[in-house]
Amino acid sequence: MYLSIVLALICGLAPLQSATRESRWWMEEPIRLLQTNLRETDSTVDGQRLVRQVADFPANTLLFNLGGIVAQYPTDVELHYASPHLPPGRDLFGDVLREAHARGIRVIGRFDFSKTQKPVFDAHPEWFFKRTNGEPAIYNGLYSACINGKYYREHALAILTEALERYEVDGLFFNMFGNPSTDYSGDPMGPCQCDACKVRFQARYGRPLPTTRDDDDYAEFMAASAREVAAMFADLIHRKRPGAAFLTYMQEHTDGIMSESNTGVERPLPLWPYSASDNVNRARNSEPTKMAFNLCMSFVDYAWRFVTVPQGEIQLRLYQNMAHGGPPAMAMLGTMDQEDRHGLLAAQPVFRWHAQHEDLYVGQESAARVLLLGGDQRSYRGFFRLLSEQHIPFAVSDNLDWLHERSRTFDLVIAPSGAPAELDRYVRDGGALLVAGTAPPTLPVGRVVGQRPHTRASWRIHDASMLPSLKHTKLLLLDGEYVELAPLEKPLLTLIPPAMFGPPEKVWVDKVETEIPGLVFANHGKGRLAYIPWDVGGLYYRHSSQGHAGLMADVIDRLLPEGRQIKTTAHPLVEITLMTQPARKRTLLHLVNLSGHSDTAYFEPIEMRDITVEAAQDFTRATAVGLDQELPVTRVNGSSRFTLPRLGAYEVVVLQ
Ligand SMILES: [Zn+2]
Incomplete structure (x- = not known):
């Protein structure tokens, strides 16, 4: 702690508030999130350099691997294993956390309890997913755990307790929460036939487990099972670290709702260029007290984890996140040293914009x-x-x-x-x-x-x-x-x-x-x-x-x-959102230019000119943030009218 205060003073940063349940940093601070999704072979990464890269990007929140399939720290919990590439005595997560906090960067630890290693299966086969043929589900040597087994419901809690007691994390994120319907290769998993599932399903539905997955009761059963475990994780996190956020791909029990804007080569066309708007709008307005973390997945599909989607697509997703009240959030596989730099190069100017104008992105609510x-x-x-x-x-x-x-x-x-x-x-x-x-x-x-x-x-x-x-x-x-x-x-x-x-x-x-x-x-x-x-x-x-x-x-x-609420001359491919910042007593009109999207392509959007907007509200000032320009406002029949002279990829007009 002493070191972090000294470093914070040297760097001119305020030390991070150690948050309480009342202060929810993810709702009250501007967030720019990067996820470096480490492989086990990345355990030797230079943590200091990585945090510097994150800070320089500039991001202020790092989603970083903590434990589960492999731990990036020397764990003392039985049947939980440090990465085989973690040098003896090294605490990668601890090093990164300390370095990040010293620079004012929040750290969210990543866990994945959906799979683990063979010795755990050998010790407790009953904790694991059982296929309809009675076999375990093994993928690249890892065994799938079942959401209803004790790996999730007891052992994970022991692992989380260690992590929460040892590290002053700002949040925990859980990947692949629950039993997935397919594995990474897209092969169906079928419904789990483990004893825990058998007993629970029979008790709940009065019939044996189905043997195929297309069963409405089973879908409901799986969702309910995941919610039960989520409630246990949430309770533990909130007790051990009241200021830490519980994050996963779920609306219930979480503090922040994770989602992804991603692509898949087998997915039917057309593309959905509103993916990020859809995810963030839906999460923020389904659960307005929670933050929506929509990760821009930079890769094309699982088989090409290091090849990025078009730059225009990445920027569009990040602007849409911000226009609907979420933070820019970008995920990459491995470290910041990417072989295909297109993704990071595309995201960087958006993160810079956010850093320059971060006051716009705190406390936004849909109007x-x-x-x-x-x-x-x-x-x-x-x-x-x-x-x-x-x-x-x-x-x-x-x-x-x-x-x-x-x-x-x-x-x-x-x-x-x-x-x-x-x-x-x-x-x-x-x-x-x-x-x-x-x-x-x-x-x-x-x-x-x-x-x-x-x-x-x-x-x-x-x-x-x-x-x-x-x-x-x-x-x-x-x-x-x-x-x-x-x-x-x-x-x-x-x-x-x-x-x-x-x-x-x-x-x-x-x-x-x-x-x-x-x-x-x-x-x-x-x-x-x-x-x-x-x-x-x-x-x-x-x-x-x-x-x-x-x-x-x-x-x-x-x-x-x-x-x-709005009348405008804007082209249909200009997405306009109307947000309020109640604490700042102002309205924000975001304009996202989608004109770079055509068919399967995303290019730089075409510049639009002279967009007139008439908002059915009483405003006297309209400030275009990107143009750094006051726009003359005229009043027409109880509405306020202004004209935006130019729109590039994105703009915010502050209305007061
Ligand atoms: Zn099961």
Whole structure:
């Protein structure tokens, strides 16, 4: 401690606050995170130099290997092994921690309890994952532990106790928490058949364990098992180190929610260029009291751990993290001495920007008045992209906890593939709800006649005055199932069933019109809802039809009587988020330029010019941080208007 204070004074840094449960550094400090994901052969790395590289990057939080598969310190816990490459007597983690703290860098220790070494299996085979053929799951000589066995539930706690008592860590991160469905090569693991799983599953579901993994009860069982262990880890960490954060890929019991923006060569196209926005928006707004750590995974796929994804992709992810209230966070395999430097070179200017303007990134909260719920991935992504392209600020939530928090209200909730019945009260109390998809509605909106199978049909548009974005078309495409609703007195859309489409001479010669509605509005209590009984989100995700975009935008506008929060001339590929910093009494408008993305490529974005923004709020000052320029603000009908003269990859406008 003495050394760190002396060093801190020499370096002109304030020593790190030893945090208490009340002070949660991950919510109160600006964070720039680097993860050096060490191999066991990296145990000889020069810790001092590595920390210097991290500090110079400039990062202020280091996610660094501590224990589990191998320990990067001389552990005294039985059946826990130091890296075979760790020189005798060396404490790599301790050295790095001391050096980092002396430089004001937070350190999060990394554990992986999902696998361990053969002697542990030989001593306690019952702690381990058992395949349906009775064999253990072995990968590169390591044995998979089972989340329900005592390796996770007892032995890990002994290892964590040692680490927490020995090291003043700022947090612990757990990789691969729980039983994965596949191994690193993508081969399925199947459901674990160990005795602990057998007993627990039988007790919970009153039937034997399934032998295949595609079983809803089993999925729920695995998630519940991981939550149980997470609760134990959280409790231990909070007791031993009240100021340390518990981090893993889970919303429950954690202090920070980990996620990754990553790629995989087998993944179906299209790419999802909103990956980081999606992860951070969802985590921050599902659990607003927790930080979202979205790691930008620099590698292309497991087989190419040292080859990085395009530089434009890396920068886009990091800017999106920041625009949605998370820190820039970058992960690499091995040390900072990378053979492919593209990833680090791309991330560095973003980290420098953050260091220069770190006050912008503390205590951000979403100011969005529209909430997007999760759902079928394609349907959800269709709405996600549409909202972003339309510059409608929105928050994403996986849960309905906000229904019970008076401070969190929304003008409109969008359920892209069916709405939970719990939303009934929200609507009756005056909320607006847009439901889409082929799950029959749980709220009173239209009378269901029946569910219809996959249909290649069209929707007839009747009244363009009600749907002004559709004034140049009378048709929308339907390729999928739909829910047939009873006819309406004044329909806006009606179904044109499949008709002949070839040869050209015969096209639609047999076409008929129906009264089956494709959109219905209803009042409910003091609120209003709309139902689109087909998968418009999924179709937009797949085809980007301007008809589907226009329909979604017009329905949203009809449900927003006060109008949109933002009106702008920005190109659809400029992502705009609206955040507040309540403690600083100001609003931040982030602009992320996605124009560098095309097909499978990410390039430097094209510079945009003269973006006018009208925000439905009373501001007198607009400061463009990157341009270092005050923008003249004019007031128009209760809104504040300014023009951003230039946008490169990213900009923040501070509104006061
Ligand atoms: Zn098991």
